[in-house]
Amino acid sequence: MNILALIPARGGSKRIPGKNIKLLCGLPMIAWSIRAAKESGACTDIHVSTDDRAIADVAIEFGALVPNLRPKELSTDTAGSVEVAIHELDIYESTHGPVDGLLLLQPTSPLRTAETIKRGVQLFLKHKGMRPITSVSPASSHPVWCFRITSTGLDPFLGWENIGKRSQDLEPAYVLNGAIYLITPNRLRHERNFLTRDTLPLVMENSDEAIDIDTPSDWEIASSVLSERLRKVK
Numbered sequence: 001m002n003i004l005a006l007i008p009a010r011g012g013s014k015r016i017p018g019k020n021i022k023l024l025c026g027l028p029m030i031a032w033s034i035r036a037a038k039e040s041g042a043c044t045d046i047h048v049s050t051d052d053r054a055i056a057d058v059a060i061e062f063g064a065l066v067p068n069l070r071p072k073e074l075s076t077d078t079a080g081s082v083e084v085a086i087h088e089l090d091i092y093e094s095t096h097g098p099v100d101g102l103l104l105l106q107p108t109s110p111l112r113t114a115e116t117i118k119r120g121v122q123l124f125l126k127h128k129g130m131r132p133i134t135s136v137s138p139a140s141s142h143p144v145w146c147f148r149i150t151s152t153g154l155d156p157f158l159g160w161e162n163i164g165k166r167s168q169d170l171e172p173a174y175v176l177n178g179a180i181y182l183i184t185p186n187r188l189r190h191e192r193n194f195l196t197r198d199t200l201p202l203v204m205e206n207s208d209e210a211i212d213i214d215t216p217s218d219w220e221i222a223s224s225v226l227s228e229r230l231r232k233v234k
Helices: 029-040 053-061 081-096 114-126 185-191 216-233
Strands: 003-008 045-049 101-104 133-138 147-150 153-156 174-183 200-203
Touching: 003 029, 003 081, 029 045, 029 053, 029 114, 045 053, 045 081, 081 101, 081 185, 101 114, 101 185, 114 133, 114 174, 114 200, 174 185, 174 200
Parallel strands: 003 045, 003 101, 133 200
Antiparallel strands: 101 174, 133 174, 147 153
16 A cells, blocks of 8 residues: 655745754654654655645755645744645656555654654554544643633533533543644545544654644754654663
């Protein structure tokens, strides 16, 4: 089965300028996702979508394909990942032929491992690609303890009847972490969404893998965790 890994990496980050190619523990941030995809042995090719020439050059240096820069209409703050993915799929398949699965890897999740990518692809293959795969992590705060603020005070989303339950008596809750999405091109083009009603969860129990870098504090946390991981490997 041919799996195309797609890493969307738009330039112009405001909170962390140049974050996609900023050095994170010795490598450009985007390189961690490229390397994990390569080391997983599960991807036919790794394709980077970017509107930034500097990001493209770094991606190519680390072994990814960047056949073109992303057009301006798909490089705005409002451009969706689905539209970007379908655009890049069309380009790739016009040259290399059809692929069986599109693996979306956000570069802002640099701690996701090659082993987890491989596990996700294996789950996809087990179901013959009939069901999309999305990575999830245990929720840090259970939805039972989430409230909306109303004119009269606090109103729990799941009702007052659950508030008194002990945490160990609650059904486990999971959140999307954005690290891995895997779907067939046909489903993506038809559904226009990576998340469908029959999506299978790829559970990432290690919360470190789910770190999503969006702010400078996220960067510091990821750097610390990754440094410790590398230290243990040596």
